[in-house]
Amino acid sequence: MSQYLDTLNPEQREAVETLDGPLLVLAGAGTGKTRVLTARFAHLLVSGRARPWEVLSVTFTNKAAREMRERVGAILGRPVEGLWLGTFHALCARMLRRRAELVGLTSSFTILDTDDQMRLLKQVMQAAGIDLKRWPEKGMMAEIQRWKDRGLTPARVTAAEDTDYAANRGRAIYEAYQQRLRELNAADFGDLLLHMTEILRTHPEVLAEYHRSFRYILVDEYQDTNLVQYLWLRLLAQRPDPEPQNICCVGDDDQSIYSWRGAEIENILRFEKDFRGAKVVRLEANYRSTRPILGAAAGLIARNTGRLGKTLRPGRADAEGEKVRVVSLWDSEEEARMVGERIEAARRAGHDLSEIAILVRTGAQTRSFEERLIVLGLPYRMVGGQKFYERAEVRDAMAYLRVLHQPADDLAFERIVNTPKRGLGDSGLRAIHDLARAEQIPLAAAAARIVEGDALKPKPRTALRELMQGFARWRQVNEKDGHVVAAATVLEESGYTAMWQDEAARKNIEAQGRLDNLKELLRAMGDFASLAGFLDHVALVMENDENAEGARVQMMTLHAAKGLEFDTVFLPGWEEGLFPSQRSLDEGGEKALEEERRLAYVGITRARKRAIISHAANRRIYGTWSGAIPSRFLQELPEEMVTREGGAAARAQRDTPSVFGGAGLLARRPTRVIEAGAWEVRERPAQTTGFRRGDRVFHEKFGYGTITDVADDRCEVAFDKADTKRLLDRFLKPASEA
Ligand code: ATP
Ligand code: MG
Numbered sequence: 001m002s003q004y005l006d007t008l009n010p011e012q013r014e015a016v017e018t019l020d021g022p023l024l025v026l027a028g029a030g031t032g033k034t035r036v037l038t039a040r041f042a043h044l045l046v047s048g049r050a051r052p053w054e055v056l057s058v059t060f061t062n063k064a065a066r067e068m069r070e071r072v073g074a075i076l077g078r079p080v081e082g083l084w085l086g087t088f089h090a091l092c093a094r095m096l097r098r099r100a101e102l103v104g105l106t107s108s109f110t111i112l113d114t115d116d117q118m119r120l121l122k123q124v125m126q127a128a129g130i131d132l133k134r135w136p137e138k139g140m141m142a143e144i145q146r147w148k149d150r151g152l153t154p155a156r157v158t159a160a161e162d163t164d165y166a167a168n169r170g171r172a173i174y175e176a177y178q179q180r181l182r183e184l185n186a187a188d189f190g191d192l193l194l195h196m197t198e199i200l201r202t203h204p205e206v207l208a209e210y211h212r213s214f215r216y217i218l219v220d221e222y223q224d225t226n227l228v229q230y231l232w233l234r235l236l237a238q239r240p241d242p243e244p245q246n247i248c249c250v251g252d253d254d255q256s257i258y259s260w261r262g263a264e265i266e267n268i269l270r271f272e273k274d275f276r277g278a279k280v281v282r283l284e285a286n287y288r289s290t291r292p293i294l295g296a297a298a299g300l301i302a303r304n305t306g307r308l309g310k311t312l313r314p315g316r317a318d319a320e321g322e323k324v325r326v327v328s329l330w331d332s333e334e335e336a337r338m339v340g341e342r343i344e345a346a347r348r349a350g351h352d353l354s355e356i357a358i359l360v361r362t363g364a365q366t367r368s369f370e371e372r373l374i375v376l377g378l379p380y381r382m383v384g385g386q387k388f389y390e391r392a393e394v395r396d397a398m399a400y401l402r403v404l405h406q407p408a409d410d411l412a413f414e415r416i417v418n419t420p421k422r423g424l425g426d427s428g429l430r431a432i433h434d435l436a437r438a439e440q441i442p443l444a445a446a447a448a449r450i451v452e453g454d455a456l457k458p459k460p461r462t463a464l465r466e467l468m469q470g471f472a473r474w475r476q477v478n479e480k481d482g483h484v485v486a487a488a489t490v491l492e493e494s495g496y497t498a499m500w501q502d503e504a505a506r507k508n509i510e511a512q513g514r515l516d517n518l519k520e521l522l523r524a525m526g527d528f529a530s531l532a533g534f535l536d537h538v539a540l541v542m543e544n545d546e547n548a549e550g551a552r553v554q555m556m557t558l559h560a561a562k563g564l565e566f567d568t569v570f571l572p573g574w575e576e577g578l579f580p581s582q583r584s585l586d587e588g589g590e591k592a593l594e595e596e597r598r599l600a601y602v603g604i605t606r607a608r609k610r611a612i613i614s615h616a617a618n619r620r621i622y623g624t625w626s627g628a629i630p631s632r633f634l635q636e637l638p639e640e641m642v643t644r645e646g647g648a649a650a651r652a653q654r655d656t657p658s659v660f661g662g663a664g665l666l667a668r669r670p671t672r673v674i675e676a677g678a679w680e681v682r683e684r685p686a687q688t689t690g691f692r693r694g695d696r697v698f699h700e701k702f703g704y705g706t707i708t709d710v711a712d713d714r715c716e717v718a719f720d721k722a723d724t725k726r727l728l729d730r731f732l733k734p735a736s737e738a
Contacts, residue, residue, distance in 0.1 A: 004039050004042055004043070004075045005017075005039070005043070008032070008035075008036070008039060009032075009283075009285060009315070011281060011282070011283050011284070011285075012032050012035070012036050012039070012283060014281055015036045015040070015248075015281040015283070016036055016039045016040045016043050017043065018279060018281070019040075019043070019044065019047075019049055019216070019246065020244045020246065021244050021245060021246065021275075021277050021278070021279060022237070022245050022246070022247050022248075022271070022275035022276075022277065022278040022279070023247070023248040023249075023278070023279050023280075023281065024222075024248075024249050024250075024251075024268070024271045024272070024278055024279070024280045024281070025037075025248070025249070025250040025251075025280075025281050025282075025283065026250075026251065026252070026253070026268065026280055026281075026282055026308065026310065027250070027252060027281075027282055027283035027284070027310060028252055028254065028283075028284075028286060028310045028311075028312040028605075029252060029254070029255060029286065029288070029289075029297070029312070029601070029602070029605035030286040030287060030288030030289055030294075030565070030605055031283035031284065031285060031286050031287070031312070031315075032283060032285075032287055033220070033250035033251070033252070033283065034064075034068075034220055034250070034563060036250060036283070037057070037068070037218050037220055037248070037250055038068055038071045038072060038075075039075070040218060040248060041055060041057060041068065041072050041218060042071075042072050042075040042076060044216055045072070045076060045080070046075075046076065049215075049216070050215050050216050052080050052081065052082050052083050053082045053083065053084060053213070054213060054214060054215045054216065055083070055084065055085075055214070055215070055216045055217075055218065056084045056091070056214040056216070056217045056218070056236065057083070057084065057085045057217070057218035057219070057220075058086070058087065058088055058091065058217075058218065058219045058220065058233075059085070059086065059087060059220050059221070060087065060220060060221040060224065060562065060563060061087065061384075061563075062086065062087060062090065064220065064563055065085050065086045065087065065090070068085060068220075069083060069085055084214070088192075088193060088225075088229050088232070089189065089192050089193065092192040092193050092195075092196045092232070093111065093192050095196050096109075096187070096192060096195055096196055096199075097109075099196075099199050099206060102199050102203060102206070103182075103195045103198065103199065104182045105182065105185055105186075105187065105195075106185055108185070109185045109186055109187050110184070110185065110186045110187070111186070111187055111188070111189065111192070112181075112186050112187070112188050112189075114189075116186075117141065117188045117189075118137060118138070118141060120177065120180055120181070120184075121137045121140060121141055121144075121173075121177050122137040123180070124173060124176045124177045124180055125137055125140065125166075125173055127176075128169070128172070128173060128176060130166050130169065130173065135165060135166040136505075136506035136507075137506075138503070138506035138507050138508045139165065139506055139507045140165055140166065140170065140173060142507050142509075143164060143165050143170055143174075144174050144177065144190070145190050145262075146262065147161075147174065148190030148191070148193070148194045148228065149190065149226045149227060149228055149261070149262030150226075150227045150228060150262070151193075151194065151197050151198075151227055151228035151231045153178075153194060153198055154171055154174045154175035154178055157170075157171045157174065159171075178191075193228045193229060193232055194228060196232060197228055197231050197232045197235065200232065200235040200236065201231075201235065207235060207236075210236055211236070211239045211240070211243065214236055215246060216246045216247075216248075217233065217236060217237050217246060217247040217248065218248050219233065219247070219248070219249040219250070219251075220250055220251075220563070221250075221251060221255075221562065221563060222249035222250060222251030222267065222268065223251035223252055223253050223255055223256040223263070223265060223267075223268055224251075224255075224256055224257065224258040224263040224562075225263060225264070225267050226258075226261065226262035226263050226264055227262065227264055227267075230264070230267045230270070233247065233249075234274055237275070238274075238275075245275055245276070247275065249271065251268055252310075253265055253268055253307060253308045254301050254304070254307060254310070254598055254601055255562065255598060255601065255602050256595070256598060257558075257559060257562065257595060257598055257599050257602060258559070259595055260595075268308070269308075282310065282311075284310070284311045284312060284313055284315075285313060285314070285315025286312050286313065286314055286315050286316075286605075287315045287316055288316075288565050288605070288608055289314075289316075289319075289605060289607055289608055289609075290314070290316070290318075290319050290320065290321030290322070290608070290609060291314045291319045291320055291321065292321060292322065292323045292324055292641045292642075293321070293324060293604060293605070293607050293608075293609075293610075293611050293641075294312060294313075294314055294319075294605075295638055295640070295641040296324040296604055296611070296637045296638060296641040296642060297312075297601050297604040297605045298312055299636065299637055299638035299641065300597060300600055300601055300604065300633060300636050300637055301597065301598070301601040303597060303636050304594045304597055304598065305590070305594070306594075321609055321610075322609070322610055323641055323642050323643045324604070324611045324612075324613060324637065324641055324642045324643075325610075325611070325612045325613065325642070325643055325644075325645060326613050326614070326615075326634055326637065326642050326643070326644045326645065327612060327613070327614040327615075327644075327645045327646075328614070328615060328617065328630070328644070328645065328646045329614055329615070329616050329617065330616065330617055330618060331616045331617070331618045331619065332365075332368050332573075332616045332619060333368060333527070334616065335368070335572050335573070335614050335615075335616045336368035336369050336371070336372040336572075337372060337730075338614065339358060339369060339372065339570050339572060339612075339614070340369075340372035340373060340375070340376050340378070342570075342612065343356055343373070343376070343378055343553060344376050344378065346568065347378065351567070351568070352551050352567075353378065353379065353551040353552055353553050354551040354552055354553075354554060355551075355566050355567035355568060355608075356553050356554065356566060356567065356568045356569075356570070357553070357554040357555070357556070357561065357564075357566040357568070357569050357570065357606065358380075358553065358554070358555045358556075358570045358572065359556060359557070359558050359561050359569060359570065359571055359603050359606065360555070360556075360557055360558070360572065360573060361557070361558060361573055361578055361579040361581060361599075362513060362516060362557070362578070362581070363385060363388075363391075363513050363516070363517065363557065364388075364513065364516035364517045364519070364520040365520075365572065365573050365578075366382065366385075366387075366388050366555055367388040367517075367520050367521075367524060368524075369555060369572070370382075370387060370388050370389075370541075370555070371524070371541060373553060374540075374541055375700075375730060375731060377700075378553055379550070379551075379552040379553070380552050380553040380554070380555050381552040381553070381554055381555065382555050382556065383554055383555065383556035383560055383561075384556050384557070384560035385556065385557065385560070388517070388520075389538055389541055391514070391517055392514075393500065393514040393517055393518055394517055394518070394521055395415070396415065396416060396419055396496065397487075397491060397496065397518055397521055398412075398521075398535075398538060399411075399412040399413075399415040399416045400412075400416050400487075400490050400491065400494060400496065401487055401490070401531060401534075401535065402535060403416065403444060403471060404471060404474055404475060404478065404486065404487075404490060404531065405531050405532060405535055407442060407444045407445070407471070408442040408444070408445075409442075410436075410442055410443045410444075413442070413443045413444050413447075414443060416494075416496075417429070417432070417443070417447065417464070417467070419496070419499075420494075420495045420496060420498070420499035422460055422463035422464060422467065423457075423459050423460040423463055424456070424460045424463075424464065425460075428456050428457075428460050428464075431450060431455045431456065432446050432447050432450055433446075435449065435450055435455075444468070444471070447464055447467075447468055448468045450464070451464050451465040451468060467494065470490070470493055470494060473493075474486055474489055474490045474493070477489050478531060483525055483528070483530055483531035483534065484522055484525050484526050486531070487521075487522055487525055487531075488522055491518060491522075497515070497518065500514050500515050500518070501515065512583075527728060528728070529714065529726055533725075533726070533727070536701070537731070540700060540701045554566065558599050558600075558602060558603045559599070561602065561603065561606050562602055564606055565606055565607075565608055566606055566607060566608065567607070567608045567609045567610065568607065568608075568609060568610040568611075568612070569603070569604075569606050569607035569610070569611050569612070570612050570614070571600075571603050571604065571611065571612065571613040571614070572613075572614045572615075573614070573615065573616070574600075574613055574614065574615045574630065574631035574633060574634055575615045575616065575619075575628040575629060575630060575631050576628070576629040576630070576631055576632065577628070577629075578628070578631075579596065579599075579600070579631050579633070580592075580593055580596035580597075580631065580632070580633070581596060584596045596633075597633065597636075600633045613634065613637075615628070615630045615631060615634065616628060617630075690729065691707050691710060691715050691729055691732065691734075692707065692710065693707050693708065693709065693710060694706065694707060695707045695734065695735075696734070696735035696736075697715070697717060697732040697733065697734060697735055698732065698733045698734070698735050698737075698738030699717065699719070699727065699731055699732055699733075700731070702717075702719045702721070702722040702725065703719060703720060703721050703722065704719070704720045704721075704735055704738070705717040705718055705719035705720055705722075706718050708724065714726050714727065714728055714729065715727055715728075715729050715732060717732065
């Protein structure tokens with residue numbers, strides 16, 4: 001039973017066995033903090049110190065909570081029930097259900113999603129006569145969330161803090177918003193913590209009850225707690241004398257990456273002050289990664305100032321390993337090809353796909369990798385987000401393009417006819433539907449006819465007429481200037497892009513990411529000869545969305561990768577403006593840059609055996625190329641820990657059958673030469689295809705066929721069971737390999 005203790009090193013064991021009093025485990029990545037927390041949990045139960053429901057444990061994600069539950073169960077040899085184990089929000093929601101009446105709610109209160117929150121706030125502001133053009137509700141919501149992150153109820157917001165918004169009326173709006181929530185018996189996400197903290201602050205009898213029941217508190221990823229979370233923890237942990245304050249927090253200041261969500265690194269520094277007799281344990285041996293990976297990460301993070309300072313040394317017996325690879329590529333497409341080839345080679349060598357991760361800085365980056373993996377038939381999972389072509393803004397844009405191409409596409413038309421809002425209420429939409437049904441014509445045709453009559457009110461009628469005239473004009477643009485220009489024009493003139501730009505201006509934090517995705521969509525279109533070709537391609541991509549069982553490549557943002565580990569980690573897009581992000585550069589300060597560097601540190605330290613960092617020398621925007629400067633973080637990696645590969649080095653590499661250098665499926669394509677280690681890349685990609693006329697090929701959607709013509713990287717293929725088509729060669733495989 002005590003086997004779980006035997007596998008710990010002395011420092012870890014000390015952290016597990018020091019059960020009385022406050023304990024802070026401050027240690028670098030991969031040193032076993034999470035493992036210590038799990039072992040400690042099990043130890044509390046095994047030693048009889050606590051019963052399962054007497055331990056309160058906080059994890060950063062629901063997934064981490066599940067994992068901890070499973071591991072504790074495994075150590076105990078039986079499933080454990082009745083645990084208070086989850087994220088701050090999940091734990092608070094559960095507590096608040098039992099105490100809801102103390103904040104004027106009932107136990108069945110609703111938790112509102114962001115849309116509902118925003119609508120409610122808007123109503124409140126309208127009722128208060130606020131000029132929403134000047135003071136949009138999004139900005140107000142951000143302010144309210146900041147207050148909530150700091151544990152400030154309306155009553156606790158001081159006049160001095162109410163200067164940012166709506167001419168000092170922010171506090172009053174906040175108060176009215178909270179009042180409306182109460183009337184609706186609802187709470188927003190931030191309320192879960194705010195209400196619970198307020199209850200603990202103002203109801204000593206409730207606090208005393210929790211003090212009796214939660215005898216031990218465990219907190220993972222402590223460096224990313226915000227103020228209200230900290231207050232909540234402190235209230236629960238500060239049990240009155242002579243009760244011991246049994247709180248154990250584990251964290252790493254170098255991995256604090258959520259300051260934009262209000263996380264406060266100072267919470268670590270406060271710990272020793274707030275908890276009398278706090279003990280600090282440091283763990284220094286990293287059991288996750290090889291020596292070069294650790295060396296690279298340590299060298300990078302050493303550039304940050306104001307660190308608490310920790311030692312990190314390899315703790316694995318087999319810590320020697322490959323150096324970190326830094327690969328320079330021509331453009332993002334080649335970058336995706338490089339990643340795809342290496343993963344393909346890994347699969348052939350029998351590697352487990354779920355041990356391979358692609359970690360990106362922003363969501364829009366995933367598109368090229370997703371398409372590459374699909375072409376190669378490599379299943380992948382998008383962790384903590386949606387696949388590119390499933391994202392709402394991409395679907396909207398695609399719907400515009402589908403209507404452009406095919407006016408009878410009713411589903412697509414329905415999606416966009418009132419997006420952005422054109423003032424078509426239910427009755428307007430019904431009128432279009434009724435006419436379409438009565439006349440047996442497509443919705444778009446019905447709409448075109450309806451704008452000529454007076455069935456619609458003047459405003460929506462004008463808006464709809466503009467849309468229909470727009471489509472006619474955009475089709476001409478498509479004929480004349482091609483599909484990429486047409487698509488850009490559609491998104492622009494339909495008001496769709498403007499809608500998200502507005503959102504961005506209103507400080508909707510998601511909006512910028514959505515705009516980036518739209519740009520990425522236009523970029524993707526450039527790879528296709530026509531709109532039809534592109535639409536077919538996307539249909540194929542979506543269809544490919546298999547329910548494949550078994551292992552999949554893991555794709556996610558760096559933020560979502562915190563706490564996780566993989567054998568192989570790809571870190572693409574290390575370019576100035578992308579990583580570090582443009583935002584952090586614009587802010588100019590060292591602070592934002594240091595957070596980006598911590599994010600890079602988190603990324604590298606996810607890897608057990610291999611880390612492959614890459615950057616592209618060019619990014620294409622609307623068909624024009626612009627040079628990209630390699631990320632400063634690349635230069636900050638200690639030279640002795642990395643090998644740098646350019647195109648030339650990469651090609652030589654492919655000829656040697658090593659695990660990740662093995663000839664991939666598409667290696668026959670000539671690769672442009674990039675001087676190894678050189679940042680400047682001059683040559684354009686060689687665009688000739690490896691196929692010749694007469695070759696037998698296979699395409700995932702159209703099946704087998706014979707090449708009838710080749711031009712650049714496009715092949716005309718006479719398919720056995722489909723019409724002749726012109727396709728990019730990268731969507732074709734030699735028939736022998738299919
Ligand atoms: P992060 O900072 O990334 O959250 P962490 O400090 O929480 O990392 P863990 O995830 O707990 O680190 O551990 C990293 C890896 O090292 C895990 O695979 C874990 O099982 C392993 N490990 C931890 N301690 C030991 C040990 N004493 N012996 C062998 N393996 C260990
Ligand atoms: Mg951890």
